[in-house]
Amino acid sequence: MNRILRWNMLTTSTKVSPDANVVFTEMENGESVLLHLGTNEYFSLNETGTLIWKGISDDRNLGEIGKELENTFDVTEEQATQSVMRLVESLLAQNLVSVKSG
């Protein structure tokens, strides 16, 4: 069953895709930097954010990414899902990703 969180209709089966103008660079320390070539803005992601971004880039849905977060960081399903949704909402707000249709 899909779980719907918040008013913006992100669900665990939602997929988002990185904007074509975004350059992702992963650092040795597990963090990463996103550079949006269109706006010249840059953002840093911690280890959790980096794992989420890589899941997005691998075309996984938000539920699958949450599951990986759960396994990697030993957090509950609820915590993992909330982390994923919060970050994806921020990425959408900054036009770094967009929701895939279908």
Place this chain on the structure above:
Amino acid sequence: MGNFIFTIAGLALGLDCQAPDQRDLIRELWNRLYVLENGTSLSPDLQYLFKIPGQVIETNSEGAEVISDSLHLSVLRRKFEYTLQSGSSTLIVDVENGKCTGVLNEDFWEQPLEYQREYFLLSFLMLLQPKRRYGLHANVIENDNIGYIIAGPAGSGKTTLTLSMVLSGWKLLSDDANILYDTPQGIYAYALRRGLSCTTDTLKHFPELSAAADESPNLSEGKKLLDIESLIPESVTPRCMPRVLLFPEITSERTSQLISIGDTEAMIALIEQSPGIMTYHHLIVKQMGVLNSLLQQTHSYRLILGSDLFDSPETVSDLLHSAQ
């Protein structure tokens, strides 16, 4: 006319001009402003061709993107070609094939030296990027074969620190524009700009240079181009391997100090200083990869600069040595 060959960051650069007098003028200007060595090559990696002044160069601006547009320089991009327009002078940079074709008219030579320098510098950076050589907006100095990159916004103390260390026996690669080259042995920094650009405000801290500064050419209003190599023998070096990354900040503290920072903070600070004019996605990906590799071979610090930089620069020199 025939090609004149330079070497830039390990690549052969050909200069051909249809007007003989102009080739000598450009050669002299390039030797004055950039760290280029004489070279020999039958097939240069990069090639400039300048047509007779006054000739019209056909440009196709349909669908071109405006990258930059200031009073003295406009930059358009169309596919893999840039058009640099400065007054009535045009330079078309074919990034894919490593070629520049241009016309330099009389108004180009009447511009301030700083604008002339920027015009060619941009074209060099554009041509070098597909050759795995990336521009870095920073000063680079060297001591005991250890390279130190000094990066930061205008007014952060880069030039003051650089000049202080060079006067203390360190060597200068370049100020403001260096080239990073990714090799199997690591990332090397190559000098690009020759001389040290100093504002008259910065030079006030170095009264021992006042006579030399007075005789130095003006880059623009309030800025001089110091010929460091002539002033201080053996004070320059063409390349080094960077091991320390410094982000300075001038403060009113008495004593300078180093504060170690992590790779992510350093990367963000570097991005802020990287040339923003290149917007080809696949090249930027590679450039970011080079910056990432650079961070793996360097230690990064915020450098809080105090008055000891002026009162006892040897103290600051010792502090920088401890950063290795």
